[in-house]
Amino acid sequence: RTVYVNGDYLPETEAKVSIFDRGFLMADAVYEVTSVLGGKLVDFAGHTARLQRSLSELEMVAPCTMDELLAIHRELVARNDLDEGGIYLQITRGAAEDRDFVWPDPEKVPAGIVLFTFAKPLVDNKTLDEGIKVISVEDQRWARRDIKTTQLLYPSFAKMQAKKAGAADAWLVEDGFVTEGSANNAYIVKDGVIITRQLSTEILHGITRAAILRFAREAQMQVEERPFTIAEAQAADEAFVTSATGFAQPVIAIDGATIGTGVPGTISKRLREIYTEEMRKAAI
Ligand code: PMP
Numbered sequence: 001r002t003v004y005v006n007g008d009y010l011p012e013t014e015a016k017v018s019i020f021d022r023g024f025l026m027a028d029a030v031y032e033v034t035s036v037l038g039g040k041l042v043d044f045a046g047h048t049a050r051l052q053r054s055l056s057e058l059e060m061v062a063p064c065t066m067d068e069l070l071a072i073h074r075e076l077v078a079r080n081d082l083d084e085g086g087i088y089l090q091i092t093r094g095a096a097e098d099r100d101f102v103w104p105d106p107e108k109v110p111a112g113i114v115l116f117t118f119a120k121p122l123v124d125n126k127t128l129d130e131g132i133k134v135i136s137v138e139d140q141r142w143a144r145r146d147i148k149t150t151q152l153l154y155p156s157f158a159k160m161q162a163k164k165a166g167a168a169d170a171w172l173v174e175d176g177f178v179t180e181g182s183a184n185n186a187y188i189v190k191d192g193v194i195i196t197r198q199l200s201t202e203i204l205h206g207i208t209r210a211a212i213l214r215f216a217r218e219a220q221m222q223v224e225e226r227p228f229t230i231a232e233a234q235a236a237d238e239a240f241v242t243s244a245t246g247f248a249q250p251v252i253a254i255d256g257a258t259i260g261t262g263v264p265g266t267i268s269k270r271l272r273e274i275y276t277e278e279m280r281k282a283a284i
Contacts, residue, residue: 028092
């Protein structure tokens, strides 16, 4: 693979970052994952808007413009001949001279930037036809989940607990209500109404979530943005999760309880179809 690191396109084996990079030492970094369909970028504008918000919330200065970022994404797609999959982008607060909790002056220490591509089937994907099982785990992340930082130890820990329990993913629960999945937004469907937690600092503002809710409303589906419990989810007709590289993914069991009839629900499937079709058309 050819990757991008601090201004250079290099073979992945030659790419290097400093051991003093604050992304490495402190997870002082933000990231985005943009999916690629037919060699084109899906919802790039959404991802750069969220990236700029993450950067500004952490008083980080982007190392390049969003137009330059677009050019880098396209160059990586071309150099890696990528048809379907995604691009990972990480911006860190750079490599200061020493390890210090105090942020370095961005005039003296420029942000670090790394991008790499990955190939992955997004449309024809067997787990999506069958749906995934999830377990619930207490949400023990920090309180600013609306900022997309690389502090992924807890989500990774939660996902391992799911794996050990024979499930594919974990739904995180705080004060009795589901916040979101380890790396996706969570939804249930009851009597035709799509229910998902409202935006706040407690969850990541999913780019796929925004598109899915827009398409659902355009298709005259009813949407309710409010918290729900695991018990309510287990009694729902359908459940699903959304993320840039998973689109809308059906959930068929929660903590061992089968959802609906145990097969992906019709609304989840329909939303997945609409999303795939619309995003293929709009990709740039
Ligand atoms: N919530 C969390 C915690 C995530 O990590 C992700 C994926 N990065 C999402 C939701 C989904 O966001 P998006 O649709 O922008 O990929």
